[in-house]
Every structure is written in structure tokens, then in C-alpha cells.
Amino acid sequence: MEKLKKLWKLIFGRTGILVFLLLVQAVILFGGFALIDKSAWIVNYTIGLLAVIILIYILNARSNSSFKLMWIILILVVPVVGVAFYIFTRVQPGTAYISHRVNALIEEEKDYLTPHKDTLYDVYAESKQECGFMQYLYKRGKYPVYSNASVKYFPLGEDKFQELLYQLERAEKFIFLEYFIVDKGIMWNRILRILARKAREGVEVRFMYDGTCTLSLLPRNYPKRLEQLGIQCKIFAPMRPFLSTHQNNRDHRKIAVIDGRAAFTGGVNLADEYINRKERFGHWKDTAVMVQGEAVNSFTLMFLQLWNINVKEKEDYSKYMQYTSVIDRGMRNGGYVVPYGDSPYDDEDxxxxxxxxxxxxxxxxxxxxxxxxxxxxxxxxxxxxxxxxxxxxxxxxxxxxxxxxxxxxxxxxxxxxxxxxxxxxxxxxxxxxxxxxxxxxxxxxxxxxxxxxxxxxxxxxxxxxxxxxxxxxxxxxxxxxxxxxxxxxxxxxxxxxxxxxxxxxxxxxxxxxxx
CATH class of the missing domain: 3.30.870.10 (Endonuclease Chain A)
Known part of the structure; x- marks a missing residue:
């Protein structure tokens, strides 16, 4: 009976409706291809010419060879579908806008992420190769290296969860959270109670999660519910019932920043399986790290990049760059750390x-x-x-x-x-x-x-x-x-x-x- 209920919910819920609408669009799209394929010989010659032009373009494009091969096979096997679909994926105003905004925000933030020359000299003195690699991370990704790194490693999601709760309880200025998966349960409910309380105390709380959560985990109006608790909330790229390539670029990051004092990243999302309070695929082995010190600034700015994609007014980032030099007990100190991000829109993997x-x-x-x-x-x-x-x-x-x-x-x-x-x-x-x-x-x-x-x-x-x-x-x-x-x-x-x-x-x- 329980399985029937889940099936009914899947078919007639938001996920089922979204999939149905996408299928309708796909049928219309590919049905159109079939009609074109049966039309006059001039259309076929036109498609053939376009296929040759696109294949030449693909072979000379700066992209991964596996993606090239996939497109080449599709265009050679089914020319009409391949050509039309390739053009469709390249002519996407929404994707172009997001790409422009992300790159503009990265450029906007670069003044806040300037590497210390003394740090680069120190790295160079220890290893010329390492210095070259870290300069690459800065020149191509805009992420500097920080010396006297303070890092703590968590071998399980449960360990990260306990430390995150502790750091959230200490928040006095701001909390930034960005996660790929969020699901109601023990983990999220405990975090949410702290966030709501901190918001009442005057702490600035911002929470962003990926749009895939709207398929089956969270209701579409969930941001409004959180805003009623004083929590600023955004959905990154909400899933919508139309074909668009930008919906393929998800926010897979997991970032938590508290007061500029501590930042977390790693594989752990905000759902009970990540802390083994819910079993889905046996024991869930996950990891995370917490950094402290000036390196927190890089995670702060990573968060603000995606948060401000659809914000026209420039934000004053300086008020969030006030990291503290006080390091918690249990941190591993020394060496260097480079927090870095990767965007699908910068042509740099x-x-x-x-x-x-x-x-x-x-x-x-x-x-x-x-x-x-x-x-x-x-x-x-x-x-x-x-x-x-x-x-x-x-x-x-x-x-x-x-x-x-x-x-x-x-x-x-x-x-x-x-x-x-x-x-x-x-x-x-x-x-x-x-x-x-x-x-x-x-x-x-x-x-x-x-x-x-x-x-x-x-x-x-x-x-x-x-x-x-x-x-x-x-x-x-x-x-x-x-x-x-x-x-x-x-x-x-x-x-x-x-x-x-x-x-x-x-x-x-x-x-x-x-x-």
C-alpha cells in the first residue's frame, strides 16, 4: 500500500507533471524533425550542409573530446535531429545571461581576493612547481593561496554535522549556507531551528539550495516559508517544465560560512542519509573540512557569486571580509590552503x-x-x-x-x-x-x-x-x-x-x- 502511495505521488506530483511536460515538448520537437526529414530534397541538402559546417566547428572547438565524439556520432547517425539539437543547445539566451553574470561577478570580486606576495615568495622558495600551480589557480580561477592554513578534517558526515551545529550556535553577524540537497529530517530540522533563532537575534541568515530539490524534496514555495522565519532564501536555477540547457548546470557546491570565522565544504549535504540517521545504500561514507583564518574569505565570495546572479545592484562585500585570526582548538595549523571553485561558464576546467x-x-x-x-x-x-x-x-x-x-x-x-x-x-x-x-x-x-x-x-x-x-x-x-x-x-x-x-x-x- 505504501509503495502504491509513493507511485501515485510520483506520477501526479510536481515531478511527474514536470517530466510529462518535458516529454510533450520532446515529442513536438522530434516530431518536427521527422516532418522536416520527409520534406523536399532541398531541406535535406541544407541539413547536410549545416551538418558539415557544424562538424568542422566541433572538431576545431575548444572542448572536451568526449563531448565532441558524442555530438559527432549523433550528427552522423541522425543528421536532422543532431543538427537541430546542437543548434538548440547553442542558442540559449538564459544560459548566455547566466554565463555573463557569473563571469562579471567573478571579475567584480577579484579585488577582494588578491594573493599576498610574501606568501607566493614563500611557496616559491619551497617549490617552484607548486608556486606555478598556485599561480594558475589564481590567474585562471581567481582564487589565491593562504599561508598558515588552519584546517580540520571530518571523516564522516556525523562529525561535520556536530561541528556545524557548534559553529552555528556561535554566530553573531552572518550565516551563509549553500547546498545541493536539502531534505526534511533530523539534520535539517536541527539546523533550521538554530537558523530561525539566530535570525530573531539579529544575525543575517542567507540560505540557498539547488533547484533539483523542488522536484521531490521541498515544496516550491519553501523560500517563502523560510522568509517568514527571517531567513533570506533562494533557489538556484529552479526546475521548470521547458527544455533549456542551463538547467543542466546545477549548483553542486556545499558551503557554510559563519561570521567569516569558519567555512565548511565537502560532500555532506543537509539530509539524514549523510549522517547515517537514515539508511538508503548501506553505511554512508562522506567527508568534509572546515577552514579558519583569512581563507574563509574565498568561500564567502564563492557564496556571494551565485547568490547575486539575479541581483542588479552591486553588493558591498567588504563587510563580510572581516575574518578573525582566532583559531579554534583541534585545528591543524601550518602549510597552505587554496579554497577554489569551478564554473561551467568560464571555459576553464x-x-x-x-x-x-x-x-x-x-x-x-x-x-x-x-x-x-x-x-x-x-x-x-x-x-x-x-x-x-x-x-x-x-x-x-x-x-x-x-x-x-x-x-x-x-x-x-x-x-x-x-x-x-x-x-x-x-x-x-x-x-x-x-x-x-x-x-x-x-x-x-x-x-x-x-x-x-x-x-x-x-x-x-x-x-x-x-x-x-x-x-x-x-x-x-x-x-x-x-x-x-x-x-x-x-x-x-x-x-x-x-x-x-x-x-x-x-x-x-x-x-x-x-x-
């Missing part, structure tokens, strides 16, 4: 470049935790080349996936990677949602960026890049504790894998860039 740089400069080991493995040839080659150079490359992935298609796709990479020296492990108790890289006891990344096309190319993302801070030892220790609960996948396991599932994964590789 910062998230991917950071991961590739770690792999390409590694000497002893690269240890990775990721929920998904849907990658292009460049990332495959980087993983394999590191292993072939004698670097220990270990990946921890879920044993119980949250998305079956993602697991089928991940398995298609296993045999090639393993046969070239990469070690792959699956977390047998459940699902790994952590996004963690550690390398050579010196470098680490903790953030929101998965090893999949959506995170690397299509979503707004963020992370903390850490160099020579003692917290890297904590992250590495957690990796080995997690490894103890994993099973290693070998070539024999790959050969015994269900052939139907293997074939399904191989077919899905054709459209992997959309996954």
Missing part, C-alpha cells in the same frame, strides 16, 4: 586540472575516494601513467551504488585501469560519497568534485586544496581506515562480472558525457 596536476606530479602515491568513475581518456591516461611510473594509485568506490547506471559505467573502466597497475577497491558496508585526493603526504583535496563528467564539466563546484598542512595525515589515516572495510577488485573479478551488466555499461559509454 579547474576541478579537472587540479586532479590531473596531482596525478602528473605524484611521486609515491595518489589515494582517491569518489562515488562515481565516469571519466574521459585524459583522466584515464593520467591514472594509468602515474601507476606505470611506479606511483601507488588506489581508488575507493562504492560497493552499494546510489545510481545503478553510474555503477555500470564505472565497471567499464575497471579492467583497463587494473591491468595497468591502478588498484580499485569497493567499500563493502555501503556507499562512498567522499571526494578526496591525497598525494605524497604533501597534497590533498577535499571538496564536492566527483570523478564524473557532470562534476568536472557541467556543475558549479568547490573544494579546498591543501599543501603541507598536518591535516593531510588525518585524511590519509582515514583513507586507510576506510580501506580496511573494502574489497579489492582484481582482473578475475572483472572477468566474472555479469556479461549483461557489462554490455549495458559499454552501451552507456556512448552517452557518458550526459551522465
Amino acid at each position: 579547474v576541478g579537472e586540472k587540479v586532479y590531473l596536476d596531482i596525478l602528473n606530479r605524484s611521486q609515491d602515491y595518489v589515494h582517491i575516494m569518489t562515488p562515481y568513475l565516469i571519466i574521459d581518456e585524459e583522466m584515464i591516461n593520467a591514472l594509468i601513467f602515474a601507476a606505470q611510473r611506479g606511483v601507488e594509485v588506489k581508488l575507493i568506490l562504492p560497493h552499494i551504488p546510489d545510481k545503478k547506471y553510474a555503477y555500470l559505467l564505472a565497471r567499464t573502466y575497471y579492467q583497463q585501469l587494473i591491468s595497468n597497475g591502478v588498484e580499485i577497491y569497493e567499500y563493502t558496508p555501503g556507499f562512498v560519497h567522499a571526494k578526496v585526493f591525497t598525494c605524497d603526504d604533501e597534497r590533498a583535496v577535499v571538496g564536492t568534485i566527483n570523478l564524473d563528467y557532470r562534476s568536472l564539466y557541467l556543475h558549479f563546484e568547490c573544494a579546498a586544496y591543501i599543501w603541507k598542512n598536518p591535516v593531510i595525515n588525518d585524511i590519509e589515516l582515514d583513507f586507510f581506515h576506510t580501506l580496511e572495510k573494502c574489497q579489492r577488485i582484481d582482473l578475475e573479478n572483472c572477468k566474472k562480472y555479469n556479461p549483461i551488466a557489462k554490455l549495458a555499461g559499454q552501451i552507456l559509454r556512448l552517452i557518458a558525457p550526459l551522465m
Whole structure:
């Protein structure tokens, strides 16, 4: 009976109606293609000419080769559909506006994120290569490096949740929260009570969540409910029943900033499965970090970038740049940290470049935790080349996936990677949602960026890049504790894998860039 109720709600709820309207538009769109395809020969010649022009453009465009291949196959196999759909995706006023606004806001904020020359000199004195990499992060991403980093690592969502509650209780000036998933339950209800109370006390509270939550998790009028509690609330890119490419660019970031004193990021969203108070896919393994000190400013400005996309008036950012030099007990101090973001609209795949740089400069080991493995040839080659150079490359992935298609796709990479020296492990108790890289006891990344096309190319993302801070030892220790609960996948396991599932994964590789 309960299943029937859920099915009824799915079909006749907002999600069902949205999907139905999108399908109607798709039928009309593709029906039009069919009619055109049957029309006069001149139309076919026109389509053929456009296909050649578009193919030449695609081959010369500055974009990922996997996306190019996907478009080329579509245009060659179904020219009418491929040409029309390609033009449709490129002529999107809404997407152009968002792109312009994001880039304008990044430019607007650059004066607040100027690196200290003394810090760059110090980095250069320790490593010329590292200095060059950090200059790249600033020149291409506008995110500076901070010295005397203060970082705390949370090996589970439960740990992050407790620290977040503590920091929220101490808020006196402002609270900024930005999350991809928000769902009612123990976690969100406790946070919401604090936010409402702090708003009554005069603390400025801003809360932003991604529009995918409006499909099934939160009602569309939820921002109005929060505003009645004194909480400023926005939905990033609400899901609407029309075909638009900008709805493909989601806000996948997880950011919490309190008083400019502390900032959080990592994989942990605001829902009970992230703190294992609700079981969905076995035990949920997630991670997060908290930074303190001047580095908090970068997360503050990341939040304000997306918050102000649809705001015409310029905001005075200076009043939120008042970070404190007081560092809480339990923080790991020393070394350097670069909080950074990645936008799908700047033609610079910062998230991917950071991961590739770690792999390409590694000497002893690269240890990775990721929920998904849907990658292009460049990332495959980087993983394999590191292993072939004698670097220990270990990946921890879920044993119980949250998305079956993602697991089928991940398995298609296993045999090639393993046969070239990469070690792959699956977390047998459940699902790994952590996004963690550690390398050579010196470098680490903790953030929101998965090893999949959506995170690397299509979503707004963020992370903390850490160099020579003692917290890297904590992250590495957690990796080995997690490894103890994993099973290693070998070539024999790959050969015994269900052939139907293997074939399904191989077919899905054709459209992997959309996954």
C-alpha cells in the first residue's frame, strides 16, 4: 500500500507533471524533425550542409573530446535531429545571461581576493612547481593561496554535522549556507531551528539550495516559508517544465560560512542519509573540512557569486571580509590552503586540472575516494601513467551504488585501469560519497568534485586544496581506515562480472558525457 502511495505521488506530483511536460515538448520537437526529414530534397541538402559546417566547428572547438565524439556520432547517425539539437543547445539566451553574470561577478570580486606576495615568495622558495600551480589557480580561477592554513578534517558526515551545529550556535553577524540537497529530517530540522533563532537575534541568515530539490524534496514555495522565519532564501536555477540547457548546470557546491570565522565544504549535504540517521545504500561514507583564518574569505565570495546572479545592484562585500585570526582548538595549523571553485561558464576546467596536476606530479602515491568513475581518456591516461611510473594509485568506490547506471559505467573502466597497475577497491558496508585526493603526504583535496563528467564539466563546484598542512595525515589515516572495510577488485573479478551488466555499461559509454 505504501509503495502504491509513493507511485501515485510520483506520477501526479510536481515531478511527474514536470517530466510529462518535458516529454510533450520532446515529442513536438522530434516530431518536427521527422516532418522536416520527409520534406523536399532541398531541406535535406541544407541539413547536410549545416551538418558539415557544424562538424568542422566541433572538431576545431575548444572542448572536451568526449563531448565532441558524442555530438559527432549523433550528427552522423541522425543528421536532422543532431543538427537541430546542437543548434538548440547553442542558442540559449538564459544560459548566455547566466554565463555573463557569473563571469562579471567573478571579475567584480577579484579585488577582494588578491594573493599576498610574501606568501607566493614563500611557496616559491619551497617549490617552484607548486608556486606555478598556485599561480594558475589564481590567474585562471581567481582564487589565491593562504599561508598558515588552519584546517580540520571530518571523516564522516556525523562529525561535520556536530561541528556545524557548534559553529552555528556561535554566530553573531552572518550565516551563509549553500547546498545541493536539502531534505526534511533530523539534520535539517536541527539546523533550521538554530537558523530561525539566530535570525530573531539579529544575525543575517542567507540560505540557498539547488533547484533539483523542488522536484521531490521541498515544496516550491519553501523560500517563502523560510522568509517568514527571517531567513533570506533562494533557489538556484529552479526546475521548470521547458527544455533549456542551463538547467543542466546545477549548483553542486556545499558551503557554510559563519561570521567569516569558519567555512565548511565537502560532500555532506543537509539530509539524514549523510549522517547515517537514515539508511538508503548501506553505511554512508562522506567527508568534509572546515577552514579558519583569512581563507574563509574565498568561500564567502564563492557564496556571494551565485547568490547575486539575479541581483542588479552591486553588493558591498567588504563587510563580510572581516575574518578573525582566532583559531579554534583541534585545528591543524601550518602549510597552505587554496579554497577554489569551478564554473561551467568560464571555459576553464579547474576541478579537472587540479586532479590531473596531482596525478602528473605524484611521486609515491595518489589515494582517491569518489562515488562515481565516469571519466574521459585524459583522466584515464593520467591514472594509468602515474601507476606505470611506479606511483601507488588506489581508488575507493562504492560497493552499494546510489545510481545503478553510474555503477555500470564505472565497471567499464575497471579492467583497463587494473591491468595497468591502478588498484580499485569497493567499500563493502555501503556507499562512498567522499571526494578526496591525497598525494605524497604533501597534497590533498577535499571538496564536492566527483570523478564524473557532470562534476568536472557541467556543475558549479568547490573544494579546498591543501599543501603541507598536518591535516593531510588525518585524511590519509582515514583513507586507510576506510580501506580496511573494502574489497579489492582484481582482473578475475572483472572477468566474472555479469556479461549483461557489462554490455549495458559499454552501451552507456556512448552517452557518458550526459551522465
